[in-house]
Amino acid sequence: MKGYLQIIKGTIEEYATYRLSFILWRVRIVVQLLIVYFMWWAIFAEHQELFGYTQASILTYILLSAFVRPFVMGTRTQEVGELIRSGDLSNFLVRPVSFLKFCASRDIADKLLNVIFAVVEIVILFFLLRPPVFFQTDMVILLLAGIALIMGMIQFFYFSLILSYLGFWTPDVWAPRFLSFVLAEFFTGVLFPLDILPIPLFTLSQSLPFYYFVYFPLKVYLGKLSVMAITQGFIIGLVWLVALWMLASVVWNRGLRAYAAEGK
Amino acid sequence: MESGNKKIFISGTMKKYLFVYKTLLLLNWEALVEYRTSFFTKLFSSMLYSAYHVITILLLTSTVPSVFGWSRYELLLLASTYSVFIGFYHMIISQNMARLAEEIYFGRLDFLLLKPIDSQFSATFWIIDFISGTRIVVGLLLSWYFLQAMHLGVGFTEVVLYISAIALGLCILYSIWLSVISLTIFNPRLSNVVDLLFHISEIGRYPREMYKQVSVFIFAILIPFTFIMIPATRVLLHDFSARQALEAVGVCAVLSILARSIWKISLRSYTSASS
Numbered sequence: 001m002k003g004y005l006q007i008i009k010g011t012i013e014e015y016a017t018y019r020l021s022f023i024l025w026r027v028r029i030v031v032q033l034l035i036v037y038f039m040w041w042a043i044f045a046e047h048q049e050l051f052g053y054t055q056a057s058i059l060t061y062i063l064l065s066a067f068v069r070p071f072v073m074g075t076r077t078q079e080v081g082e083l084i085r086s087g088d089l090s091n092f093l094v095r096p097v098s099f100l101k102f103c104a105s106r107d108i109a110d111k112l113l114n115v116i117f118a119v120v121e122i123v124i125l126f127f128l129l130r131p132p133v134f135f136q137t138d139m140v141i142l143l144l145a146g147i148a149l150i151m152g153m154i155q156f157f158y159f160s161l162i163l164s165y166l167g168f169w170t171p172d173v174w175a176p177r178f179l180s181f182v183l184a185e186f187f188t189g190v191l192f193p194l195d196i197l198p199i200p201l202f203t204l205s206q207s208l209p210f211y212y213f214v215y216f217p218l219k220v221y222l223g224k225l226s227v228m229a230i231t232q233g234f235i236i237g238l239v240w241l242v243a244l245w246m247l248a249s250v251v252w253n254r255g256l257r258a259y260a261a262e263g264k
Numbered sequence: 265m266e267s268g269n270k271k272i273f274i275s276g277t278m279k280k281y282l283f284v285y286k287t288l289l290l291l292n293w294e295a296l297v298e299y300r301t302s303f304f305t306k307l308f309s310s311m312l313y314s315a316y317h318v319i320t321i322l323l324l325t326s327t328v329p330s331v332f333g334w335s336r337y338e339l340l341l342l343a344s345t346y347s348v349f350i351g352f353y354h355m356i357i358s359q360n361m362a363r364l365a366e367e368i369y370f371g372r373l374d375f376l377l378l379k380p381i382d383s384q385f386s387a388t389f390w391i392i393d394f395i396s397g398t399r400i401v402v403g404l405l406l407s408w409y410f411l412q413a414m415h416l417g418v419g420f421t422e423v424v425l426y427i428s429a430i431a432l433g434l435c436i437l438y439s440i441w442l443s444v445i446s447l448t449i450f451n452p453r454l455s456n457v458v459d460l461l462f463h464i465s466e467i468g469r470y471p472r473e474m475y476k477q478v479s480v481f482i483f484a485i486l487i488p489f490t491f492i493m494i495p496a497t498r499v500l501l502h503d504f505s506a507r508q509a510l511e512a513v514g515v516c517a518v519l520s521i522l523a524r525s526i527w528k529i530s531l532r533s534y535t536s537a538s539s
Binding site (some may be wrong): 006018020021024025027028031032035038039042046047050051107158170172176178182185186192196197198235252 | 299301302306308309312313316319320323324327328334340369448451453454455456457459460464466467470474518
């Protein structure tokens with residue numbers, strides 16, 4: 001445990017060394033958020049209600065998705081593909097550490113820093129833009145939204161890890177990762193709430209794991225889901241979590257058999 | 265006699281650069297098709313990505329007749345024109361800019377500066393990303409479809425103006441990128457500013473009117489980005505005036521001169537510290 005805490009500390013120190021890079025990364029995130037925010041602001045400028053959302057609820061959704069996104073989708077697992085390709089993975093295999101826990105520790109550090117910055121940025125943006133946002137006060141709903149968030153975070157961790165494990169079989173994991181992230185960007189609901197999609201697409205999205213990364217926790221927070229829908233969401237989300245965890249284990253074990261430590 | 269010699273010199277220099285570019289095209293193509301699986305995956309990803317933004321606009325505007333004073337089809341045309349524009353930009357320029365930032369960071373710019381060609385040319389045109397060509401094709405097909413849906417014809421004049429507007433936009437965006445990346449010579453740690461530039465460039469995807477709610481100061485910074493895309497779309501919509509053309513040419517000229525000057529000044533400060 002102490003070792004993994006050191007990994008978290010080391011990762012944070014790594015970011016602190018390259019402060020400027022990290023700050024530029026955050027500026028990029030803010031720009032991205034502002035583009036989406038102003039787009040929605042403009043769409044709602046002439047309408048009281050659209051797609052079943054008021055301006056307040058949609059802007060709350062967009063601002064919250066900016067907070068939830070780094071928490072769920074902030075990851076360092078993209079480095080795993082390069083570790084495999086370069087043969088540097090061998091360094092981890094001979095050490096008395098679990099590679100999975102190592103990756104999880106790096107991710108925790110990444111999420112921690114990104115979330116701290118996201119909170120500060122959102123507070124600043126809140127005071128600058130003064131958007132009409134909705135605050136959830138029901139503690140039960142807040143608790144459920146928190147659990148949904150952690151579920152989405154673990155799901156995404158395994159999802160991203162599986163994509164990086166493709167490095168065992170192909171030297172270029174960029175393209176499959178990019179392709180998957182384009183799909184994920186669309187179906188996670190970071191740009192827009194998924195229920196504005198046409199019904200067949202929305203139904204399809206509910207059967208995908210991406211639905212549980214960002215959209216589901218946010219809908220729970222907004223109190224827009226019935227008890228039945230929340231229960232159903234948690235059940236399907238848990239099924240996806242177990243499926244992704246099992247798939248990651250299978251791919252890792254098979255990958256290790258294919259791993260030749262090329263480059264070392 | 266002297267002017268004749270000058271003409272021969274210019275035509276000789278042009279020929280030299282055309283030959284260099286032709287060779288670069290061939291080399292880049294060979295490098296791309298060497299890894300076939302990767303080639304096809306990248307091709308598919310690029311096609312999906314270009315359709316993705318248009319689909320997003322299609323969905324967002326499904327229940328509203330107009331946004332920021334732009335009708336639904338006009339916004340879709342803007343999105344597809346963005347695909348054409350950014351396809352060209354990524355194919356010809358952006359990868360080179362990313363490489364330039366990296367070369368500065370690792371102190372390897374010497375390799376680029378020592379070549380017997382103009383340093384700005386080799387910094388700008390070395391890599392050609394043919395895969396991004398798919399975004400151009402998808403964007404053009406979608407633009408053509410949206411124009412048909414709006415019953416708008418496109419004649420020879422519109423085609424020439426459209427190409428010119430795209431070229432102007434490329435020049436504006438390139439000038440901004442080159443100016444910013446040149447400044448990393450003074451502080452190489454800023455090398456990941458390229459990531460930021462990739463995202464800021466997306467500002468051009470939406471109409472200028474969208475950003476009018478931000479403060480005057482921020483809006484003034486964003487203005488050049490709004491010039492990269494709108495003229496080309498306005499040409500297709502038959503809504504392009506001489507004044508808009510002059511504005512775009514003016515912005516392009518000023519930024520190009522500025523970028524070249526910043527590049528030259530920055531090079532004087534390059535110390536090759538890491539190599």
